[in-house]
Amino acid sequence: MTTPSDPGSPWGGPGGHPQGGYPQQTPPAQPYGQPGYAAPQYGTPQHGAPQHGTPQYGTAPYGSPGYAGPQYGQPQYGTDPYGRPPGGQGTMTPVGGPGGQGTGKRGLVIGLVVALVVAAGAVGSYFAFFRQNSVAAGSESPTEAVRTLASSFEGGDLAGTLSTLAPSEATLLTDPLDEAVSEYQRLGLFSDDADPNQLGGLTVKAENLRFDESAEERLNDHLAITKLTGGTLTLEADLNKLPVTPEYKRQLIAEAGSARDTATIDIAEEADEPIRIAAVKEGDEWYPSLFYTIADNILQEEGADWPAQPVPAEGADTPAQALRDMVDAAVAGDLERVIQLLPPDEMGVLHDAGPLLLDAAADVEGASGAEVTDLQTETSDVEGGTRVTVTSVTVxxxxxTFTVAKDGGCYRAEAQGKSEQLCPDDIARLAAEDSGDMPPQVLQMIANLGDGVMKQGIGVVTTEVDGKHYVSPVRTVTELGMTVVRSLTPEDFRAMLESDGF
Known part of the structure; x- marks a missing residue:
C-alpha cells in the first residue's frame, strides 16, 4: 500500500500522515516486518478474560486503574508536593508558605481529605482485602463511616482501608487489578514472586483524629458532609518495599534521591476550618466517598451549593446502544443526555452536581454541525462491565462523508471518493522515514504499539445498573491504558520509560 500524497487524503495530512505529522527520527536497525522483528504478544490473560489493573509507583506507566485524579497529600518519589527536597524529613509546610496563608489553606484541606480517603489505593496494599473476597463494611451514620476509615489508618491496616470506601468507587480501583499485575510482571516491572497480598511502599498513620459530629451536614437522603477538626497524619514512603524488580527499583531510588521520605501534618495547626469529608449511603449503610469529597471541596471553593435535584440516570437497553446514544449526545452538544448516560452508582456525583454543570455550560456552543450516520460495534466481556469496540464509524x-473502519489488524479510511488502508507496518515505515535521531528501540516500540492497538481496536466500557446500560468513563480510561500495555514488549516498556527520562 502507498499512502496518498495529496491534501485530499482520507488520513488528513500530507503524505498520508495523520494530522500533526511525526517527529523527525532515524531508521530503525530492524524495520518492522524484517528479520529480527518479533511481533508482540499481548500478555496473559488474553483480552476477554477478567481484566484488572495496578497502582503505579514513581513514574506512572500506562494503564493506571480507576480514577486518576490529582494525587493530593501523597508523598511523591523524587518530588515533595510541598516543596521540600527529596528525602527530607519532618513536618510538611502547606502550599502558600509557612502558616498556610492565602489559597494554600484550601489546597491543604483538599490534600488532607484525599490523603485520608485514598492513600491506601495509591500504593496497592489494599490487594489483600479483595483477595480475601470480603464484603465492604459500611456504618450506621456518616461520621461513624469516616471514623471507621480513620481507625483503619490508625491501625496501620491499609488493606482494610479500602473496605470502608463506597463499594461503587472501590470496585473502580480493584476490578482492573489482576490483569495489570500480570502484565507488569510480563513487562519486567513487577518481580515474578511479587505477592499481591504483601505489596507495600506507603505507611499512613493517623493519631487522635477528632470530628465535630454536631456540625455534620445531611445534604440529602444519600449524601452527608462530616467535619474533621484535629489530629495528625504521618505519611512515610519506602521505595525499598516496592515489589518491583531490582533494575527498576534502583532507577526509582536514584530518581528520588532517597529510598525513604516522611511527612507529618497537624490538622488543627494547618487547617483554619474543619476539613469536609463526604459520606454516601449505598444500600442501608454509609461509606466515605472520594468523588463526593473532591466535588464538595470544589463547590466550597467556588461558593456554590449542592443542587436540590440531580440529573436523573437514563440508560440504554444494550451496551452498544449506550455508546451510540453517548456519541449522538456528544456530537449534538447535549450535556444533559451525556450525564444521563453515566452510571448512577460510579458517577453518582456527576448526576448530583449535574444541574450546576448544565448551568455552567449554558453559554457554550452546542451542536458540532456533524452527524454520525453509522456506528458499528462488537462487544466482549471485561471485569466489571462490557467492552464495546468500534469497528466502523461514518461521520x-x-x-x-468520512468513514473509518477496522479491517483485520488495519484501519481503512474513505473520504471524497478515496479509500486507503493504514496498517501497523505503515506506521512503522512512516516513523522511520521521518526519523531524525530517535533510537531504534523507540521506533520498534512505536511499531509494536501500533500493531497491538490496531489489532485490539479502541473500546469503550459500559456497565449495567438495574437492567440499563451506561458508559463508564473511568473504566474506559483504564481499558484504553491496558490496551497500550498489552501491546508492549519488555524491551518496549524499558524504551518508553527511558525516553521519558525515567
Whole structure:
C-alpha cells in the first residue's frame, strides 16, 4: 500500500500522515516486518478474560486503574508536593508558605481529605482485602463511616482501608487489578514472586483524629458532609518495599534521591476550618466517598451549593446502544443526555452536581454541525462491565462523508471518493522515514504499539445498573491504558520509560 500524497487524503495530512505529522527520527536497525522483528504478544490473560489493573509507583506507566485524579497529600518519589527536597524529613509546610496563608489553606484541606480517603489505593496494599473476597463494611451514620476509615489508618491496616470506601468507587480501583499485575510482571516491572497480598511502599498513620459530629451536614437522603477538626497524619514512603524488580527499583531510588521520605501534618495547626469529608449511603449503610469529597471541596471553593435535584440516570437497553446514544449526545452538544448516560452508582456525583454543570455550560456552543450516520460495534466481556469496540464509524459534516473502519489488524479510511488502508507496518515505515535521531528501540516500540492497538481496536466500557446500560468513563480510561500495555514488549516498556527520562 502507498499512502496518498495529496491534501485530499482520507488520513488528513500530507503524505498520508495523520494530522500533526511525526517527529523527525532515524531508521530503525530492524524495520518492522524484517528479520529480527518479533511481533508482540499481548500478555496473559488474553483480552476477554477478567481484566484488572495496578497502582503505579514513581513514574506512572500506562494503564493506571480507576480514577486518576490529582494525587493530593501523597508523598511523591523524587518530588515533595510541598516543596521540600527529596528525602527530607519532618513536618510538611502547606502550599502558600509557612502558616498556610492565602489559597494554600484550601489546597491543604483538599490534600488532607484525599490523603485520608485514598492513600491506601495509591500504593496497592489494599490487594489483600479483595483477595480475601470480603464484603465492604459500611456504618450506621456518616461520621461513624469516616471514623471507621480513620481507625483503619490508625491501625496501620491499609488493606482494610479500602473496605470502608463506597463499594461503587472501590470496585473502580480493584476490578482492573489482576490483569495489570500480570502484565507488569510480563513487562519486567513487577518481580515474578511479587505477592499481591504483601505489596507495600506507603505507611499512613493517623493519631487522635477528632470530628465535630454536631456540625455534620445531611445534604440529602444519600449524601452527608462530616467535619474533621484535629489530629495528625504521618505519611512515610519506602521505595525499598516496592515489589518491583531490582533494575527498576534502583532507577526509582536514584530518581528520588532517597529510598525513604516522611511527612507529618497537624490538622488543627494547618487547617483554619474543619476539613469536609463526604459520606454516601449505598444500600442501608454509609461509606466515605472520594468523588463526593473532591466535588464538595470544589463547590466550597467556588461558593456554590449542592443542587436540590440531580440529573436523573437514563440508560440504554444494550451496551452498544449506550455508546451510540453517548456519541449522538456528544456530537449534538447535549450535556444533559451525556450525564444521563453515566452510571448512577460510579458517577453518582456527576448526576448530583449535574444541574450546576448544565448551568455552567449554558453559554457554550452546542451542536458540532456533524452527524454520525453509522456506528458499528462488537462487544466482549471485561471485569466489571462490557467492552464495546468500534469497528466502523461514518461521520457526515459540511457535505462530506468520512468513514473509518477496522479491517483485520488495519484501519481503512474513505473520504471524497478515496479509500486507503493504514496498517501497523505503515506506521512503522512512516516513523522511520521521518526519523531524525530517535533510537531504534523507540521506533520498534512505536511499531509494536501500533500493531497491538490496531489489532485490539479502541473500546469503550459500559456497565449495567438495574437492567440499563451506561458508559463508564473511568473504566474506559483504564481499558484504553491496558490496551497500550498489552501491546508492549519488555524491551518496549524499558524504551518508553527511558525516553521519558525515567
Amino acid at each position: 457526515a459534516a459540511e457535505g462530506t
